[in-house]
Amino acid sequence: MTATLADVARRAGVSTATVSRVLNGNYPVAGATRERVLDALAELDYVVNGPARALAASSTDVIGVIVNDVSDPFFGIQAGGLQREVAEEDLLAVICNTAGSPSEELKYLSLLLRQRVRGIVLTGGAREDAEHEAATAKLIRQAQAVGTRVVLCGRPAPAGVEAPCVVFDNEAGATALTRHVVEMGHERIGYVAGPRGNTTTTARLAGHRAALREAGIRRAASPIVHGDFSRDSGFDAAMRLSRADGDVTAIIAANDLMALGVMAALRRAGTEVPRQCSVAGFDDLPSASDCAPALTTVRLPLESGARRAGRIATGRDGAEDGDAWLGAELLVRDSVVRPGGRARRAR
Amino acid sequence: MTATLADVARRAGVSTATVSRVLNGNYPVAGATRERVLDALAELDYVVNGPARALAASSTDVIGVIVNDVSDPFFGIQAGGLQREVAEEDLLAVICNTAGSPSEELKYLSLLLRQRVRGIVLTGGAREDAEHEAATAKLIRQAQAVGTRVVLCGRPAPAGVEAPCVVFDNEAGATALTRHVVEMGHERIGYVAGPRGNTTTTARLAGHRAALREAGIRRAASPIVHGDFSRDSGFDAAMRLSRADGDVTAIIAANDLMALGVMAALRRAGTEVPRQCSVAGFDDLPSASDCAPALTTVRLPLESGARRAGRIATGRDGAEDGDAWLGAELLVRDSVVRPGGRARRAR
DNA sequence: TTGTAAGCGTTATCAC
DNA sequence: GTGATAACGCTTACAA
Numbered sequence: 001m002t003a004t005l006a007d008v009a010r011r012a013g014v015s016t017a018t019v020s021r022v023l024n025g026n027y028p029v030a031g032a033t034r035e036r037v038l039d040a041l042a043e044l045d046y047v048v049n050g051p052a053r054a055l056a057a058s059s060t061d062v063i064g065v066i067v068n069d070v071s072d073p074f075f076g077i078q079a080g081g082l083q084r085e086v087a088e089e090d091l092l093a094v095i096c097n098t099a100g101s102p103s104e105e106l107k108y109l110s111l112l113l114r115q116r117v118r119g120i121v122l123t124g125g126a127r128e129d130a131e132h133e134a135a136t137a138k139l140i141r142q143a144q145a146v147g148t149r150v151v152l153c154g155r156p157a158p159a160g161v162e163a164p165c166v167v168f169d170n171e172a173g174a175t176a177l178t179r180h181v182v183e184m185g186h187e188r189i190g191y192v193a194g195p196r197g198n199t200t201t202t203a204r205l206a207g208h209r210a211a212l213r214e215a216g217i218r219r220a221a222s223p224i225v226h227g228d229f230s231r232d233s234g235f236d237a238a239m240r241l242s243r244a245d246g247d248v249t250a251i252i253a254a255n256d257l258m259a260l261g262v263m264a265a266l267r268r269a270g271t272e273v274p275r276q277c278s279v280a281g282f283d284d285l286p287s288a289s290d291c292a293p294a295l296t297t298v299r300l301p302l303e304s305g306a307r308r309a310g311r312i313a314t315g316r317d318g319a320e321d322g323d324a325w326l327g328a329e330l331l332v333r334d335s336v337v338r339p340g341g342r343a344r345r346a347r
Numbered sequence: 348m349t350a351t352l353a354d355v356a357r358r359a360g361v362s363t364a365t366v367s368r369v370l371n372g373n374y375p376v377a378g379a380t381r382e383r384v385l386d387a388l389a390e391l392d393y394v395v396n397g398p399a400r401a402l403a404a405s406s407t408d409v410i411g412v413i414v415n416d417v418s419d420p421f422f423g424i425q426a427g428g429l430q431r432e433v434a435e436e437d438l439l440a441v442i443c444n445t446a447g448s449p450s451e452e453l454k455y456l457s458l459l460l461r462q463r464v465r466g467i468v469l470t471g472g473a474r475e476d477a478e479h480e481a482a483t484a485k486l487i488r489q490a491q492a493v494g495t496r497v498v499l500c501g502r503p504a505p506a507g508v509e510a511p512c513v514v515f516d517n518e519a520g521a522t523a524l525t526r527h528v529v530e531m532g533h534e535r536i537g538y539v540a541g542p543r544g545n546t547t548t549t550a551r552l553a554g555h556r557a558a559l560r561e562a563g564i565r566r567a568a569s570p571i572v573h574g575d576f577s578r579d580s581g582f583d584a585a586m587r588l589s590r591a592d593g594d595v596t597a598i599i600a601a602n603d604l605m606a607l608g609v610m611a612a613l614r615r616a617g618t619e620v621p622r623q624c625s626v627a628g629f630d631d632l633p634s635a636s637d638c639a640p641a642l643t644t645v646r647l648p649l650e651s652g653a654r655r656a657g658r659i660a661t662g663r664d665g666a667e668d669g670d671a672w673l674g675a676e677l678l679v680r681d682s683v684v685r686p687g688g689r690a691r692r693a694r
Numbered sequence: 695t696t697g698t699a700a701g702c703g704t705t706a707t708c709a710c
Numbered sequence: 711g712t713g714a715t716a717a718c719g720c721t722t723a724c725a726a
Contacts, residue, residue: 002493004703015713020705027706030711045489050462051407052703054398055718061462062441070417070442071427071650080418083444092458094409094441095417097430111439115397115408142392146349231633260637286578290607292639303418351719362697367721374722377695399719402702 003044012040023048054116059147062092063313064112064120068100072229073285074255074302078123078153081303085310091118100124100195100228102132109139112148119149119313123306125200126155133158151319153309155199164319166309166326170200173298173328174207174254177280180296180330181250182215185338186278189217190248192237192258195228204254204282223248227258234261242269249277249339256281256288256297263291263335278336293334301326350391359387370395401463406494409439410660411459411467415447419576420632421602425470425500425653432657438465447471447542447575449479456486459495466496466660470653472547473502480505498666500656502546511666513656513673517547520645520675521554521601524627527643527677528597529562532685533625536564537595539584539605542575551601551629570595574605581608589616596624596686603628603635603644610638610682625683640681648673 005023009016014033021027022037029037040046054060063086067075083093094117096108105122112120120143126133137158140150144163152165181189191208194201205224212222225240227233234253238261241251251266253259259281263273271277274293281288284299305326311317352370356363361380368374369384376384387393401407410433414422430440441464443455452474459467467490473480484505487497491510499512528536538555541548552571559569572587574580581600585608588598598613600606606628610620618624621640628635631646652673658664 002489006703016704017706017714018712021712024705028711033711047457047489047493048461049402049703051398051401052718053705055396055402055702055720056704056706058705058718060398061458064439069427070430071420071424073418073420073423076420076423077418079442080416080444083417083442087444090458092411092441092443092462094439095426095430096439097427097434110394111408111437114395115439142349142394146394231637264637287634287637290578290611290634291637352721353719363720364698364722365696368696371721375695380696396719399702400721402704402718403720403722405702405721 002049003046004049005046008037008040008044008046011044012036058116060116060118061090062094062115062117063310064094064096064108064115064117066096066098066105066108066112066120066122068124069097070095072257073287074229074257074283075123077285077302078306081306082121082310085307086314089314089316091314102127102129106132106135106139109136109143113139113143113146116146117148119151119315121151121153121306121309121313122155123153123309124155125194125198126158128197128199128202134160137161149313149315149319151309151313153306164312165323166305166312167323168300168305168326169328170203171207171210173282173300173330174204175211176207176328176330177282177296177298178208178211178252179215180332181252181278181280181336182211182217184250184278184336186250187217188221188248188250190241190251191222191224192234192241192251192253192262193224193226194254196226201226201254208252227254227261229255229257231257231261231264234258235265236261238262238265239269242271250280250336251277252280254282256283256285256295259295259297259335260287260291274335274337275340278339280336284331289333296333296336297331299329299331349396350393351396355384355387355391355393358391359383405463407463407465408437409441409462409464410657411441411443411455411462411464413443413445413452413455413459413467413469415471416444417442419604420634421576421604421630421649422470424632424649428650428653429468429657432654433661436661436663438661449474449476453479453482453486456483456490460486460490460493463493464495466498466662468498468500468653468656468660469502470500470656471502472541472545473505475544475546475549481507484508496660496662496666498656498660500653511659512670513652513659514670515647515652515673516675517550518554518557520629520647520677521551522558523554523675523677524629524643524645525555525558525599526562527679528599528625528627528683529558529564531597531625531683533597534564535568535595535597537588537598538569538571539581539588539598539600539609540571540573541601543573548573548601555599574601574608576602576604578604578608578611581605582612583608585609585612586616589618597627597683598624599627601629603630603632603642606642606644606682607634607638621682621684622687625686627683631678635678636680643680643683644678646676646678
């Protein structure tokens with residue numbers, strides 16, 4: 001077994017209180033005793049017992065992060081940024097994959113709650129469902145009651161909870177993107193939306209529709225199909241879209257992963273991108289610049305947003321200033337050109 | 348504050364021991380009392396105090412995972428698989444990014460050690476440095492001494508440590524890949540290796556060299572430069588390679604990320620891939636199939652390997668059967684063609 | 695089947 | 711400055 005505080009105290013000829021003091025440096029200790037304790041600590045290879053400390057001090061060194069799936073870069077980037085941020089305070093990050101399942105989300109929320117983590121960051125869009133929202137709200141309030149800081153990153157706070165939010169401007173980003181496609185001269189534009197009943201899906205779709213409306217594009221000329229934000233669902237969606245009435249000259253996907261799937265499907269079908277069909281995405285994941293043609297998309301400050309959320313969760317940043325809005329930036333690359341046109345530039 | 352076991356016990360008119368029993372279901376409890384306890388539990392919204400339980404039972408519900416960087420898909424995929432695996436036992440996964448820094452690795456090792464996590468999985472190549480190896484070994488042994496299961500995934504165990512390893516056959520994979528490039532007729536082949544002093548770099552490089560040797564290719568015709576496994580370092584490496592003596596007709600990168608960087612650099616330089624220069628990668632990340640031309644690479648079973656490691660770390664799988672070797676599979680796609688040749692097939 | 699009580703290894707409040 | 715010592719909330723012999 002490992003040495004305990006008592007072992008160290010005995011060896012150094014002091015009380016456990018003193019050892020605790022030199023360990024935490026929160027109370028004055030005489031230089032000489034301090035040295036002796038330090039020596040004993042080293043000789044015994046003492047390692048603090050985290051759970052014991054957590055119990056006594058009623059606070060842990062852990063932050064919980066709830067994501068859909070870390071292996072999806074959209075979440076991986078956020079998880080990475082958050083981990084790096086909290087690491088600066090020597091805190092640990094536990095990452096939970098919900099696979100988008102509301103019940104998993106609740107399960108992890110309570111698992112984190114039981115661990116008495118210092119803070120919890122919920123990322124990604126939330127399920128738009130009153131019952132689930134209420135259940136989430138209850139757990140969040142319970143967490144807050146035991147002193148856990150809860151932060152929402154990329155989703156609104158459920159009704160009835162007061163919690164800081166880091167919000168990405170999905171709607172404005174989507175409007176800017178669709179507006180760009182329209183300005184390039186497209187009038188028949190397919191849209192691959194995210195899964196139904198998801199706040200992110202809703203926001204991006206709303207932005208898209210706003211741009212269509214302002215351009216006076218008829219609904220019939222702008223078919224919408226739903227995917228689930230995965231690459232494969234984008235592939236399938238593109239197939240459905242091309243079977244739909246009236247060929248579109250551009251397809252906008254609600255995220256880059258689906259856009260990649262769309263491009264693969266078009267390629268497979270022998271449709272040349274962007275000459276015969278333009279494609280656009282959303283998020284600006286690293287692969288968006290490595291695919292060919294490079295993807296026109298919308299950049300979201302995922303890493304810095306997550307870091308911000310992390311700082312709030314650790315208490316480093318105050319949450320009093322209300323929600324943090326982070327802008328989205330249109331990134332014009334090579335995958336969107338004028339209908340029947342050529343690539344914007346050679347690469 | 349939250350309700351404690353004592354609160355529940357009082358409410359149900361039983362002792363804390365009984366409540367603990369129904370909670371853990373490890374001792375018989377009469378149906379009637381059981382019901383009363385369950386009711387009390389629900390009425391008070393009781394939530395177990397993880398740290399207290401961990402202290403008393405001296406075991407936590409957490410598994411630690413050490414990676415270079417979760418936002419790198421190579422690690423993100425492993426982290427995701429591992430998290431999903433341990434979730435099946437209702438365990439939490441704490442993810443630590445070391446950014447490849449040995450000192451961070453040691454720091455996290457002891458942070459996890461202090462948390463008394465159930466298991467620790469170390470992923471990715473290890474630093475080949477005697478001093479660091481010894482320090483790691485010491486911490487691992489210390490962890491094992493407190494009952495923490497340590498598993499290595501994608502790296503050998505440090506000298507003097509007895510620990511289960513999940514190993515990817517990097518060397519054989521690299522040999523197969525270079526052999527393929529050679530068989531396509533290339534004789535001047537550039538290689539972008541990983542960072543020096545890393546076990547993965549060494550293994551892949553060894554495999555590459557073995558294939559060159561068996562083909563009788565001179566060292567002068569096969570320049571080697573080092574990157575750090577990041578996309579940008581691949582970009583830089585390609586620039587250095589093209590400035591090197593004697594133009595190569597193919598560039599093999601030690602991982603897909605660097606291969607993507609190489610392709611971007613070649614594109615930028617106006618070199619057409621694969622017609623003027625073939626490119627190959629390693630890992631088979633999702634983006635390898637979405638870039639154009641699709642990348643010829645080597646597939647590593649990252650997800651299943653990580654799950655396997657997770658199962659060993661949780662004690663679900665025994666570790667007695669020695670190291671688990673996972674094969675690497677050559678994936679021939681479109682980025683490698685005969686020198687001066689055309690794409691293997693249209694996509 | 696249930697209760698009592700002794701830990702588990704810290705932290706923190708008092709005294710001294 | 712330093713030492714006792716009482717929490718912290720749970721598990722688990724040991725009794726009953």
